[in-house]
Amino acid sequence: MESNKNLNKICHINTNQGEDTFVGIRMQEGEIRVCFPLGYRLEKADKGIRRDILHLLKVLKRFSNVISEKDWTLNNYELVEGFPYIAYQKIILNYLDYGYYFEKEVNYKVSKRGKINWNKTIKTQSPVVIDNQIGYFNFCVKNVDFTKENIITYIHEFCVYESIYRLGWLYNISLPQKPRLKFEKNLFLNALQEKLRVTFDDNTKQLIKSMIEIISCLNSDGNANRNFGYGTSRFEYIWERLIDYVYGISAKADYFPKTSWTLNNGNKKINSPLEPDTIMLFNDNVYILDAKYYKYGTTGVLSHLPETASISKQITYGEYVERNKEGIKEIFNAFIMPYDKESTLFGENFNVKVIGEAIADWKSDCKKYERVVGVLLDIKDIMFKYNRGNKDVIENLASCIENQINNQ
Numbered sequence: 147m148e149s150n151k152n153l154n155k156i157c158h159i160n161t162n163q164g165e166d167t168f169v170g171i172r173m174q175e176g177e178i179r180v181c182f183p184l185g186y187r188l189e190k191a192d193k194g195i196r197r198d199i200l201h202l203l204k205v206l207k208r209f210s211n212v213i214s215e216k217d218w219t220l221n222n223y224e225l226v227e228g229f230p231y232i233a234y235q236k237i238i239l240n241y242l243d244y245g246y247y248f249e250k251e252v253n254y255k256v257s258k259r260g261k262i263n264w265n266k267t268i269k270t271q272s273p274v275v276i277d278n279q280i281g282y283f284n285f286c287v288k289n290v291d292f293t294k295e296n297i298i299t300y301i302h303e304f305c306v307y308e309s310i311y312r313l314g315w316l317y318n319i320s321l322p323q324k325p326r327l328k329f330e331k332n333l334f335l336n337a338l339q340e341k342l343r344v345t346f347d348d349n350t351k352q353l354i355k356s357m358i359e360i361i362s363c364l365n366s367d368g369n370a371n372r373n374f375g376y377g378t379s380r381f382e383y384i385w386e387r388l389i390d391y392v393y394g395i396s397a398k399a400d401y402f403p404k405t406s407w408t409l410n411n412g413n414k415k416i417n418s419p420l421e422p423d424t425i426m427l428f429n430d431n432v433y434i435l436d437a438k439y440y441k442y443g444t445t446g447v448l449s450h451l452p453e454t455a456s457i458s459k460q461i462t463y464g465e466y467v468e469r470n471k472e473g474i475k476e477i478f479n480a481f482i483m484p485y486d487k488e489s490t491l492f493g494e495n496f497n498v499k500v501i502g503e504a505i506a507d508w509k510s511d512c513k514k515y516e517r518v519v520g521v522l523l524d525i526k527d528i529m530f531k532y533n534r535g536n537k538d539v540i541e542n543l544a545s546c547i548e549n550q551i552n553n554q
Contacts, residue, residue, distance in 0.1 A: 153195040153315075159186050162381075162441055169384070170206055170377010171199070171231065178315075183381050185444045185484040185525045199316060205529050206377055207232065209387045229374030233359040234309040238317060240353055241309075247302040247353065260287025297337045298354075300327035304334070305357045308364075329368035334361045382439035386423050389437035389482050389523075392532050393540055394424035401425045401434070403466040422463045424482075428544040430475045434463045434515070435482050442501075443485025443522045446492070452481050457504045457518055464515025477515040478547050484525035497524045498543055500550045519550045 160166045162184045169183045180199050182188060189195050256271070266286035273280045304325035311321060335358065342354045378384060402419035409415075424435035436459075442450040460479040467477050481504070487495050501520040509516045521543070533539070 153180075153192045153199070154188075154190070156180055157182065157188055157195060157199070159188060160184060161444075162439070167379045167381070168375070168377055169202070169379075169381040170375060171203065171229075172375035172377065173229070181377065183385070183484065183525060184439065184441060185486045185489075186529075187486045187488055187524075187526045196316060196318065201530060203231065203235075203376070205388070205532070206384065208532075209384045209391070210378070229312075229376050230356075230359040230363050231313070231376040233356040234313045236352065236356040237305050237309040237360065238313060238319075240356075241306045241322075242317075242319070246306065247299055249296040249298060255287060256284050257287045258284060260285070262287055297327070297333075298341055300325065301334050301338060301357055301361070302353075303327070304329060305360050308360060329364070331361060331364065331366050331368070382437075385439040385484065386437040388528060388532055389435060390424040391534055392528060392536070393426045393433075393435060393543060395427055398422070398425040400471070401432075401463070401467055403462060420459065420462065422460075426540060426544070428540055430473065431478065431544065431548075432467055432471070432474050432476075433478045433480060433544060433547060434460060434467065435480050436460055437482045440483050442520075443483045444489070444491070451520065452504065452518075454506075456481070457506060460518045461506055461509065461516055464513070468513070468515070477513075478519065478544075478551060479515045479517070480519040480521050480547050482521050482523055485522040487524040487527070492522070497527045498522070498546050500546050503550060514551050517551055519547045521546065 156178050157180045159182045160169060168181050171178070171180050173179070180202070182198070182202060186198075189198055262285045267282060270286055271282050271284050273282055275281075303323075304327065307322060307325050310317075310319060314321060338354055338358045338361065342351060342358070345351050345354060402421050404419040405417045407413075407415040407417070422434050423437045426433040426435055436452070436456060438452055438456070440450050440452065441447070460481075464477050464479055467474065485492070485499070487497060487499070492499060492501075499522040501522060503520060504518040505516065531539070
């Protein structure tokens with residue numbers, strides 16, 4: 147795949163409508179496509195676009211791992227059919243840093259200079275006596291050769307070529323020399339598995355595992371699937387985890403409303419609790435955040451805002467916290483949605499923008515958590531700055547939410 151690919155032409159910002167929901171990198175019938183999430187602001191020059199793509203893949207990798215740890219169904223979030231992106235990336239970065247893999251061959255030779263192995267010297271060399279002192283004219287010294295004529299080196303050459311063929315355009319590097327050894331899947335895998343078995347160096351083990359992953363994804367003739375993807379069609383779950391990571395506390399189980407059944411026959415059933423997406427704490431206040439990967443921030447269409455069920459749930463969370471948590475000054479509720487701050491739709495260039503609030507007509511609105519604030523976050527900004535527990539970032543969001551409630 148050519149390294150001078152026009153990156154702007156292969157990139158797409160999805161609309162989250164119909165089938166246009168995939169976020170990540172995919173190839174269909176040999177054509178590459180990079181899909182960004184709703185509201186993402188793509189750079190114009192190739193250098194900036196390349197950074198955007200690499201960071202998108204970094205975010206997907208980072209938060210897909212969080213999802214899998216939470217026992218989500220992996221198929222909903224990560225498509226890695228015949229495309230071992232992480233392995234390709236590791237091979238390329240390792241090659242850029244160290245070049246091709248060479249085996250070390252350690253042997254010993256007789257010499258007057260070098261790192262002396264005294265055990266071998268004493269056993270194999272004849273000593274001489276000079277002035278009643280025993281010495282040696284020759285020594286057994288350690289000799290290390292780096293050999294290029296090794297099957298692991300040949301396999302590494304193949305994997306480097308394959309990785310750069312697939313992803314070299316992303317790093318702006320050209321194809322290296324073609325591999326010297328013809329592809330034989332079983333031979334390659336057996337050699338790598340044996341090498342892995344006797345390897346104890348962690349970096350070498352990681353390199354071998356990446357090679358195994360690449361070889362395993364190829365057909366017996368060495369060709370990869372022409373249709374592959376690395377990403378997700380359910381970016382809303384990545385959005386939830388991203389917001390929770392940046393703004394939330396990790397120990398939030400105490401904020402989950404719980405219900406149960408007690409039957410007349412004595413049986414009891416504990417139901418699964420409601421789980422708010424994010425609990426943010428600041429200055430003894432609680433902010434209950436619901437991350438909504440909704441289209442309103444890119445369309446301005448009212449029907450793309452959260453509806454009654456979501457609003458009611460937020461109010462329930464607020465009531466639960468009020469009744470069950472002590473030492474809290476005030477409770478606030480907010481929906482967090484993505485947008486592009488440089489879009490002309492809302493006329494202001496802020497990373498955090500408040501758009502209004504939602505209320506329930508069966509509530510008096512006298513309690514602050516009964517007014518659920520609508521907040522737009524610049525999706526590119528938060529994807530590039532997802533630091534956990536940043537006080538300034540948390541304070542900024544808290545101030546925006548409070549200002550909406552206190553000044554209206």
